Amino acid sequence: MSRLTPVVKVLLILNIAIFALQYVLQNYGIDLSEMFALRYFGAETFAPYQLITHMFLHAGLFHILGNMYALYIFGPPLEEYFDSKKFLILYMVAGLGAAVLHAGVSTWEVQSMQAQVEEFKAHPTPAEFKNFMMNDGFYVYDRSTEIRDFVNDFEENSLNQSYISEATNLIDNIAYAKRNIQTVGASGAVFGILAAFGIVFANTKLILLFPPIPIKAKYLVFGYALYEIYAIYQANPTDNVAHFAHIGGFIFGIILVKLWGKRDKPMRWN
Template structure:
């Protein structure tokens, strides 16, 4: 097994330190990546979100990937180029995620603004069925039934307006955390540079070549991101963004081979 390299070691240490301090200093509240539509958004969050994680399992999964695949790339490129790559793919993942998030939440914001002006039972049903998770829609059925029976009730109208506004605020203030974008960038690069290396994966009883594993994982993330299951809290498009920006950077470096490796 290859010994751990300096940049990878420092990244591991920083991620663990941030994770341990987060409950005491509320680092997630200030440094996680929020929607650009949120008043809490700040540009530095495109970097700081990479050092925060949603739980021990999230942290372990990302750090395990960094530990397994990062040292080899750092040996090839050296610490400075590896760190540039790490932040380039991590920031790129945040940018792609934020772009898609903006597109989706801008539509939600417009729908909420229209509903606020013209609240009605049918309008609330339409908004929730288009933008809300199925679980939230189903949990609101009792109120929706009462609202439909009394569409002019001022209390119901005010509650419905507050409900959809609160949902919008929740959506734009739900932060993105994790180094997954950079880790998927590392995984993508490993598959491109060492496509025929056989990997032994947990729960797969046979070796699989890196190129097939990366291709399958990338297609899955695209599918999962497109499906956008509301009960799924994984930022699939951030993963896709990390892989995409890794591919772009490798193509650039290959086109300027005097600067590559």
Template sequence: MFNITPTVRNLLIVNVAFLLAQMNLLPLLTQIGSLYPIGSPYFFPWQFFTYMFLHAGWGHLFSNMLGLMVFGPLLEQRWGASRFLTFWLICGVGAGLLYEGVRGYEGYRMEQARQEFHQSPNGPDFDRFFSSYFPEATGYQTLAHALERNPQNQEYIKAATDAVDGAVEETRNSKFGGMLGASGALFGLIFAFAYLFPNTKLFIFPFPFPVAAKYLAFGYTLIELYQGVHRVPGDNVAHFAHLGGLLIGFFVVKYWEGGRERFY
């Protein structure tokens, strides 16, 4: 079913080995290897590299490795093992860097919203803060309505201010705030595959008909962009890391294409 090339096979083995280590041998590996926000007490520079070899479970690993097996072999045959591995790593690291930039911007906006709320605490802004930055939170609406009805109540003001401060600090210092997975690197492969083999037909569940690679990449981009901008409660997918992998993949492929070793 799959023509597994050497580097693709080695990446599969390494990723499976890391997940086994996470689950059985080194449970702290997930914490020290996942990519945390810069400024978090759990952040270390090596996480830009290590996060792409860690996964949240077998389902997470399977989806990424399935993509690697689908898109990787033809690219490795086209480029060779060294260039293929370089591309995978560049896309993974680049996706992490871009995602950190997005997280940093979101953190800056959240801090600005917190300071504005401190200056003028009120019910509507309290509700807006949580619905914007913590849509999965529950129960805050009751306090928001109480503060709106009694805007001078110091007990309500203190409770709301403490809740906002606690949410921001939890985001910065939570040990569960790390990103992990090979999706950023994989989305770089998806772009490269669609660029080099645009009319290759692929069967993608749940569609009962084949889809050209160029349309698949375009569709994935639109979906990730929409889901990244319109976050829903419970969505813990790093959509902007996926988009970062696509973007880095684009730049790398175009750079290589414009160099001395042109694609044929």
């Protein structure tokens, strides 16, 4: 295990301190995510600084533990390999690249959703309502028997104005919630670190926890990236993980390592 390097140490302290501050302020009714979490481009609550500030907020204990553990394990050898300045650039650029890709995709998704909202309002039929619920409202539809029963009742009372009004209100509420989804976490930056590690220390063997078997870093890291691509392809509506942010961080991590180049004799990492 490499020693704890300067930039990694500062990043760990900063992330943990801000997470503790989040917890304390929540007890006083103050949610830092309201101002500093990332929103999609064009959102009323979007601000450019969110592209950076969201990287230092986390949604819960397991969220920050996962990100900080990966930074603690894979960060020091990379900082020693490149130097502190380049490592910080890698971390920040990967995080920013992840944010831009995620916010861009989110913008397209919101615009597509708004088109469906307008389509329903122009033609408030049970078919259009069910189509919206099975896509943008699936999280609610899948978990609420009451909503599914309402869909069935609406199909039987397609011209009833009260059903149309209730369906319209429900769609508006879901659209409002999706337009205001907050994204937080250092995952994009961490995925940039993972990508760099998988290139620089490609043949280093890592021991998995489950199952406890050795595997070369390049296979583990790029296998994880393939899983993220699969998760995007699968498009599970109940998945609240920002997979495009992970892929964005991964891509920018690869780009920077390729731009900087590898040493002729890379250092060993144990």
